[in-house]
Amino acid sequence: MNADVRRIFLAQALRAFAYGFGAILLGVSLEASGWSSGRVGLLLTAIVAGTAIMSIAVGTLGDRIGRRRFYASLFLSLAAAGIVFALTDEFWVLVPVALLGALSTDVVESGPFTSLEQAMLAGGVDNRSRPRVFGNYNAIATLAGSVGALMAGGPALLREAIGGFPSDQRFFLVFVPAGVMGAVVAARLSRQVELEKRPGLGLPLHRSRANVFRLAGLFAIDSFAGGFVVQSFIAYWFRVKFGVSVEVLGLVFFFVGLLQAGSFLVATRLAERIGLLNTMVFTHLPSNLLLAAIPLAPSFPVAMILLFGRFALSQMDVPTRQAYLAALVDEDERTAAAAYTNTARYLTRPIGPALAGVAQQVTLGLPFFIGGGVKAAYDIAIWSWFRRVPIGTEEAGQLQEAKR
Template sequence: MSAVLAPLRWFYHEFGVDSLHGAGRNAYLVITARSCRMFAYGTNALILALFFAELKFSDFRIGLFMSLTLLGDVFLGMWLTLIADKVGRRRVMFLGSFLMVMSGFVFAVFENFWILLLAAIVGVVSATGGDFGPFRAIEESILSELTSPTTRSDVFTWYVTTSTLGSSIGSEASGRIIHYLHDGPEGWSLKDAYHTIFWVYTAMGVVNALLVLLLTDACELKRKDDAGGYSQVATQDVIEDEYETNSDTGAAPPKDDHDLSRSLFGRLQSQLSSISAPTRRVMYKLWVLLALDSVADGMVPYSLTNYYVDNKFHPAKSTLGDVTSVAYFLGSISSIFAGPLARKIGLVSTMVFTHTPSSAAVLLFPAPSTFWMTAFLLFVRAGLNNMDQAPRSAFIAAVTKADERTAVMGITNMLRTLAAMLGPSVTGALAGNERFWVAFVVAGSCRLLYDFGLFIMFKNMPLHQHEDGATGQRSDAGGRGRDEEEMDGDEMDDLPSPSEFSSGRSTPSTR
């Protein structure tokens, strides 16, 4: 029996399942909610551009639609994430779920370009198959609160892995549903089959809302009390209490903290000023690199990639769905290894060494003249593309203070979305001029520049300087900590396991 259980124990500890188990019920709900949402986004990634083409929208209009949708995500996501810690993270996530349901309903019923565009801008629709919008920054901030430095990378790994698996299942389901409705006994038109997929999207929005309702107060921002400890408080109660205090003393309410009606850019400026100068210095460099990567991703999102493959090879929709599903599935499998790899070689090295082959696959994507060679490059791109996500989230959490994370992650996602919105319009214009392939060459080159810049700038960045119980020790973001390197094998064996850290049985020093 021990011989049978040994591999299971090894997997349980090596691949971070113990860290996920220690994170608790709220972490499970957050990860499940994102997986359901990415299932819906996966259905969109396969058919959105094809749906617009079936409605006789021009290539330029398709690209413009996606760019304007991402622009709407910028303002919506930025506004909701910047107020999330004040009005309540769960309330904001529930509002996002409602907007997702509303957008799905409009796409399931209407075909007018401007009505669809309005629904996409003010609602939540994934124009590219990626997780842009208000959810991700808040969820990452919640998971950062629920984890410790030793378990965070593992939990983020499963957060990415399960969501990518959701996208895989969504793409497969979308292709099969369309094939059955269009080519099966029903004989539906492609337009009607595409509309059906958006009813699935609407249903997933309802499921997302129900999961958000099950979250507890532990997901809200922890604030320091007078004794220097942390207390869990309802953020709306904090706002009301401080207004009452100012009313009693006759002082005006602090506009900079509580005036929720002020301009969006004023709030952004306030949030930037609330981030400490050392954090800003790190994030400014990272934001530039992430913007470059996002421009590339915006030029060749999976929705437009599927459109390119469909135009070039004309495969059956079920075959296209199968290929997209396998690509996402490979991404989910590879994501499992991001946590163990990050522990071995460091967060930044994991990000760079896994993302670089994916970038090269984007660069070479137009080269093959056969469908299956093109599919192979898509498998390489998608299979390795997500391995940098969990280490990146863990890296951002490791260089920021707890009360800065929601703002930092929200601004990060906002800037990435803002950069990504430039891409679809450029690609749409290129496609209209029979130069679609140029988008992949430019995007692959930009992604490689991001990879090299990341390694050069952040290889030796010290981490976890703001965590509770920090002892001043420093760790190398690109590899093992300096203190670990000085330990021999016996000393390393004496270190507590991540599950012991998360359960409180041992107090880790900051690495």
């Protein structure tokens, strides 16, 4: 593992911690602001829209401007956003800042930061090492984000112990050191993370354009289906169906985070034996069948076991998907390929929760069936379309060696 990879891991951990902390803090601050649900929804939509817009900018301009320069500027935008969110709750001030694309509604985002990191990591290692690097990358993000989420309860505890302690909103200032330190780390990356020759004004995708657009469409479908079963809905379903307490739900989802982090590491070892695409499909498909089975569980322990089984498998396609995409495209297409496929996921994901709300009117567990069914169809489609598409020569040689 070279120095650039370690620096990217550090920068990503700083950001994931800030996002984990901010995801909880944002919800608490919006509730305290007294805004209408419509305004809350618009601000969250602006954050998602900003992520998509900046991801497209990364894909189109990232290699022309320079990956390090763009990466550092995103971290500085994160610091600036933290200052604004800490000092004001004026809706018309926060929306333009949200549209800058530096914030995230998720602990582990798939936006402009991730698109640049995927391209830089892919160029820093060979095809044989790449899956493990992406596995470590995602595990670090999940663990750092989980720690950030746990730390978000600190201000409330301190406020109970110390009179006159600042409001929760002021703690968005945590984004400032995270952003500044991230920018410093980005500036210390070597020239090796850049393309040897920056592209001109032509399209950033060329040979792999058709495959990237096809993957983007499939990833959009998968993300749309995931929107039916976001974590907040799963927690709501357990609460309504079995009367599970908030404390127990917190422990359940903390353990889910640990399972996900571990699964990233297992996935990369499995990919070395059976290949990237096989690992993506043959772990994701059974996880979706487990997802669809959850509303059929007769008791909370059975439903919890199904949930744990689902999350032990469902995220194993993440590092393998990133490594597969990097191997599928040429080196000068990686930034654009990562950005466009990540953007596709962001564009469709908000639709799922809205439709899930309608589906619940039919029966409470229907979103599980819809989400699991559509995701299973995605698995079959990606296997059917891409199992004969050649990828990087190094991985092909690796698979042949493993079969001997």
